[in-house]
Amino acid sequence: xxxxxxxxxxxxxxxxxxxxxxxxxxxxxxxxxxxxxxxxxxxxxxxxxxxxxxxxxxxxxxxxxxxxxxxxxxxxxxxxxxxxxxxxxxxxxxxxxxxxxxxxxxxxxxxxxxxxxxxxxxxxxxxxxxxxxxxxxxxxxxxxxxxxxxxxxxxxxxxxxxxxxxxxxxxxxxxxxxxxxxxxxxxxxxxxxxxxxxxxxxxxxxxxxxxxxxxxxxxxxxxxxxxxxxxxxxxxxxxxxxxxxxxxxxxxxxxxxxxxxxxxxxxxxxxxxxxxxxxxxxxxxxxxxxxxxxxxxxxxxxxxxxxxxxxxxxxxxxxxxxxxxxxxxxxxxxxxxxxxxxxxxxxxxxxxxxxxxxxxxxxxxxxxxxxxxxxxxxxxxxxxxxxxxxxxxxxxxxxxxxxxxxxxxxxxxxxxxxxxxxxxxxxxxxxxxxxxxxxxxxxxxxxxxxxxxxxxxxxxxxxxxxxx
Numbered sequence: 390x391x392x393x394x395x396x397x398x399x400x401x402x403x404x405x406x407x408x409x410x411x412x413x414x415x416x417x418x419x420x421x422x423x424x425x426x427x428x429x430x431x432x433x434x435x436x437x438x439x440x441x442x443x444x445x446x447x448x449x450x451x452x453x454x455x456x457x458x459x460x461x462x463x464x465x466x467x468x469x470x471x472x473x474x475x476x477x478x479x480x481x482x483x484x485x486x487x488x489x490x491x492x493x494x495x496x497x498x499x500x501x502x503x504x505x506x507x508x509x510x511x512x513x514x515x516x517x518x519x520x521x522x523x524x525x526x527x528x529x530x531x532x533x534x535x536x537x538x539x540x541x542x543x544x545x546x547x548x549x550x551x552x553x554x555x556x557x558x559x560x561x562x563x564x565x566x567x568x569x570x571x572x573x574x575x576x577x578x579x580x581x582x583x584x585x586x587x588x589x590x591x592x593x594x595x596x597x598x599x600x601x602x603x604x605x606x607x608x609x610x611x612x613x614x615x616x617x618x619x620x621x622x623x624x625x626x627x628x629x630x631x632x633x634x635x636x637x638x639x640x641x642x643x644x645x646x647x648x649x650x651x652x653x654x655x656x657x658x659x660x661x662x663x664x665x666x667x668x669x670x671x672x673x674x675x676x677x678x679x680x681x682x683x684x685x686x687x688x689x690x691x692x693x694x695x696x697x698x699x700x701x702x703x704x705x706x707x708x709x710x711x712x713x714x715x716x717x718x719x720x721x722x723x724x725x726x727x728x729x730x731x732x733x734x735x736x737x738x739x740x741x742x743x744x745x746x747x748x749x750x751x752x753x754x755x756x757x758x759x760x761x762x763x764x765x766x767x768x769x770x771x772x773x774x775x776x777x778x779x780x781x782x783x784x785x786x787x788x789x790x791x792x793x794x795x796x797x798x799x800x801x802x803x804x805x806x807x808x809x810x811x812x813x814x815x816x817x818x819x820x821x822x823x824x825x826x827x828x829x830x831x832x833x834x835x836x837x838x839x840x841x842x843x844x845x846x847x848x849x850x851x852x853x854x855x856x857x
Contacts, residue, residue, distance in 0.1 A: 401857055402730040405482050409730075410748065412489040413723035416512075417749045419496035420719055421756025424508045425451060426764035427807050428707045429757070431780035434769015437697035438704075440762055446701070447708050448754040454712025455750030456743065470513060471520035471528045478729050480523055483853045484846075485722040488515035491845035492718070495838065500760055503767040504834035507802040508718045513537055514842025522847045534839075541835055544802045545809025547794065552786025552813035559778055560817070563692065570688040573695055574632060578624040584699060584785060585620030588706035589613035590792040592713075635691050644687045697777035703784040711803065712750060720749040768807070771827045773815035783810040805835065 397403055429443040438446070473481055492511040499506045513534070520529050566572045593609045604612065724741040769775055775783070787803070787810040794801035808831060815823040 397730050399478055399482070399730055399733050404857075405486065405726060405730050408486050409489070409723045409726035412486055412493065413719050413745075414748060414752045416489050416493040416496070417716070417719035417752025418756035418759075419493045419500065420508045420715065421451075421753035421758075422500045422760035423496050423506060423756075423764050424715060424804060425708065425711060425753055425757045426761035427505050427768055427804050428704055428711055429761070430505075430765045430768025431775055431783050431807075431811065432700050432704045432769075433765050435697070435700065435775040435777045435780035437700050437777045437780065440765065443704075443765070444754075444758045444761070446705060447757050450705050450708035451712035451716075451753050451757075452747075452750040454709040455716040455753065456746050457713075469533055470516045470530055471524065473735050475524055475528060476735070478733055478735055479857075481735055482726050482729050483857065484516075484519035484523055484850055485726050487846045487850035487853055488512060488519050488842075489719075489722050490849050491515040491518065492842050494845055495841045498841075499834055499838075500763055502830070502834070503763045503771070504831055505764050505768060505804055505808055506834050506838050507804045508715060509802060510537065510835075510838045511842045512718050512722070514839035515846040517839065518843030518846035519850055521843070522850055538839070540802045540805060543794070544790075544805035545812065547790045547801070548787050548806035548809030549813030549816065551789050552783050552810035553817050555786045555789075556779060556782035556814050556817045559782055564778065568688070569692050570635075573692045574628055577628060577695055577699075578621050580699060581624035581702075582617040582621040584617075584703055584706075586613045586617035587785060587788050587792055588703060588710075589616040591706065591710050591788050594792060631695070639687060642687065644684055693777045695777075696781045700777050700781040700784055703781065703788065707784065707788065712753065715803070716746065716749040716753065719752060720745045723748075767827065767831070768811060771824055772808075772811050772831075773818065773822050773824065775811070775814070779814045779818075783807065783814050786810040786813060 397406065399405070425447055429438070429447055432438040433440055433443050476484070489512075492508070492515040495511050495514075496506065496508060517529055517534060562576060563569050563572045590609060590613045593604055593612065720741060724745055727742075727745070729735060769780075773779075784807075787807045790806050790810070791801065791803060794806075812823065812828065
């Protein structure tokens with residue numbers, strides 16, 4: 390129950406409580422507008438989902454992740470940036486309020502320009518600024534801050550490399566084959582198994598860590614293997630039905646998949662992203678036959694449709710994991726403020742009531758629905774042109790990177806990883822397919838996120854301190 394009638398243990402407790410709710414909701418709204426849009430950007434940009442469909446899916450999965458397995462217990466200071474015990478309760482309350490407001494304002498500025506930035510880095514920068522202005526530079530855990538800064542490099546680099554390799558594999562084994570649809574029918578169950586396996590590990594190591602399951606690697610791998618096997622079985626059944634439906638449509642459209650073209654060359658050159666037929670398929674002709682052209686379009690249409698389904702599946706998992714994990718960026722400081730104003734003491738850890746999780750989840754969904762389209766457009770359309778197969782490679786590459794980094798203890802940002810994954814797809818297609826101006830702006834926004842959060846937090850702290 391919301392403790393609106395509770396006794397407050399510090400002066401102005403009721404005001405601080407109200408401000409914490411307002412600023413927390415504002416922060417959650419901006420997380421939805423910026424961070425959630427990252428997970429859905431590839432799906433919308435590739436045409437697999439409309440904006441409305443993406444919002445509906447994210448609303449269900451983000452809210453479910455936040456409320457069902459969100460952080461029920463959180464550190465009062467995100468990421469261990471400083472020791473809260475060296476501060477007075479009222480000082481720390483004002484500091485957390487300033488940090489929330491600063492991070493939210495910076496996220497709104499970034500979203501306005503369509504820059505996908507890390508919400509975790511935004512709140513970390515704000516907390517650094519607050520800690521420095523209250524306790525001085527010595528109270529800041531600088532090695533931890535440096536570790537977070539290093540994720541600017543490790544996250545996009547790892548995400549880009551993995552996605553590059555995944556997309557190259559898809560190109561070689563499916564897209565560049567003479568009969569891509571036949572190859573897709575054969576290999577899709579194994580891709581679905583991998584989706585289930587990797588995204589289950591994302592759940593265990595990142596999204597579900599708040600349930601304190603403490604699964605060791607062999608147990609987590611076994612659970613994920615079982616989930617992947619279930620996905621494989623469902624995919625086999627689904628593909629049988631899909632194949633019948635596609636075959637019926639092929640006959641209705643009069644498209645032949647066998648015949649004189651059966652021994653033709655691949656649809657797509659390995660050194661080019663544009664479909665090209667070479668040489669002529671009919672002796673004495675300099676152009677491909679019409680039936681071959683229809684066949685090529687039909688097969689790629691169906692192959693991309695299959696990858697569209699896989700990408701939607703991966704986006705659902707990533708949204709659930711995001712709601713479970715990153716809602717803490719909004720509700721962590723809120724929970725700390727509520728705890729301090731009610732008890733008058735600074736605890737090392739704070740309980741997070743279900744209503745605060747619900748508040749954060751609702752704010753995230755509303756933010757995506759009202760303003761998420763700006764960052765979605767950047768991710769999905771402005772960096773490089775995406776199709777369902779490319780978007781799937783980016784999503785699964787990012788998920789793989791998150792799993793590996795989580796287990797190996799590398800500092801990593803989900804946002805930066807996904808951006809790197811999209812860049813990896815662009816590099817796989819050739820440097821000319823990347824919008825270097827947009828990439829420059831994104832990198833610049835990453836570099837100034839922590840300083841911007843810190844600077845704004847210092848300004849807001851002095852203002853709140855003056856008022857109260």
